[in-house]
Amino acid sequence: MGELDADHLDRTISWVHNSDLPDPTPWLEAGQLLLTDGGQFAGQTPTSPEAYCLRLRQRGVAGLGFATDVIHPEVPTELIDACRRLEIPLIEVPGTTPFIGIIRHVADAEAADRSARLSWTLESQRALARAAVRQDGLRAILRTLSSRLGTWVALFDAAGRPLSLPGIAEVPASVEPAVVERARMLLRKSTPASIRVAEPHAATLQTIGQSGRLGGVLAVGADTPLDSAHSDLVESVIALASISLEQQRAVSDARLRVRTGVIELLLAGRAEEASRSATALWGRMPTPPLLAGQVVGFTGSQSLLDELELSATAEPGILFFAEREEDLLILVAREGLAGVAELLQKHDAAAGFAELHRWEDLSRALAEAAHAAGQSSEPGVIEFSAIADRGVIGMLRNNGGPLVARRMLAPLDQLAPAHRERLLAAATAWFAANTAWDPAARTLDIHRHTLRARIDELGELLGLDLSTFDGRAQLWAAMELSSAGD
Incomplete structure (x- = not known):
């Protein structure tokens, strides 16, 4: 059958049907295995194997079982070639093997699978119930889901932020940005919805809560779409998570109010x-x-x-x-x-x-x-x-102080540059001498009356009374903070 045989033979068979009709497809469903004695390929008007296989392929039949030593001693070569071209698995069934035995075997396997899934579902639901009554109910529920599905689980709050879930497998780094983006997209819609994130490391996302009051998003790692049993478990978790989030929100609000009360008592x-x-x-x-x-x-x-x-x-x-x-x-x-x-x-x-x-x-x-x-x-x-x-000046420097200082010193910009610099130099020397006149005048090599005149002129121009501590402090701070005073 070629290189694709292994993949095709791994297909899941939903049921087994037997027929020798030239066109059995009206009675078939996709995924079924068809058994035949090959009567349609014998007689005066045999069915074309090519046309027959094409109809099976279009119907989505999982495979064709052909009984030998009943009507045909071996599988017809034309049928083998047609199945190969159309990639339909062809199984030779010896005449000693009754079709009813194959059908019964598949029925038993399906019944066992249903029983196993039912047992798995019941045990999973019991595990969820046990987790729900724990003190950390929500996280215990999510840990149970992660364990039962054997995959990672993530929970996002109503703002789209991932909640901390210690003990649960984390979202793989390669898919995390896509999962976060899709979770926030679902929350922005404000209506219940689900969505799948494609490869790599695919995931299924489902909102939690009612329309207009979404409490978050649950994301579950799944390389293939969840089957019915797994989907039922996720739905149960979402229902429990919705209740838990509502309860936690009410408890959290109450605890926050108590916390606020504690702070008020302290104050x-x-x-x-x-x-x-x-x-x-x-x-x-x-x-x-x-x-x-x-x-x-x-x-x-x-x-x-x-x-x-x-x-x-x-x-x-x-x-x-x-x-x-x-x-x-x-x-x-x-x-x-x-x-x-x-x-x-x-x-x-x-x-x-x-x-x-x-x-x-x-x-x-x-x-x-x-x-x-x-x-x-x-x-x-x-x-x-x-x-x-950094001190008070440092604080002022980082909070708009230089702008205010330059505004205070702006009247000096109307003076000739040389005169402006003389006044500022006089103030600088005066402050350096702790506003003592004689030492400052000697530093500038001018008479102290000249220094007084310059300081008085400066105070008048700036609207400051430099005979007071307040006026002197404001001038000193303005010169420290402005670029002109650097």
């Missing part, structure tokens, strides 16, 4: 009550010294909150977080900061952190953290101490 100076409330739910409240963090204008990524919850549960004395108004607040021990930074980067969020040595300073620490967060241009963590080390 109100009631640290003991806050600690008791947190300990009752999470085991232990982190205590100072800590780093107090703030994500300003938190957009509400459920995936980030889920992963923070996992981290906080795993390390109750290290991490605590809460939403407050429009911000996400994070309290973390120094040793846990790297893990928090990794999570924030993963979710494109930036947080400022400030040192917190006692609960009474929480409000101040959060204000410092909020300021630090405003200085960050990239996801991750920025500490207020790094900003404070």
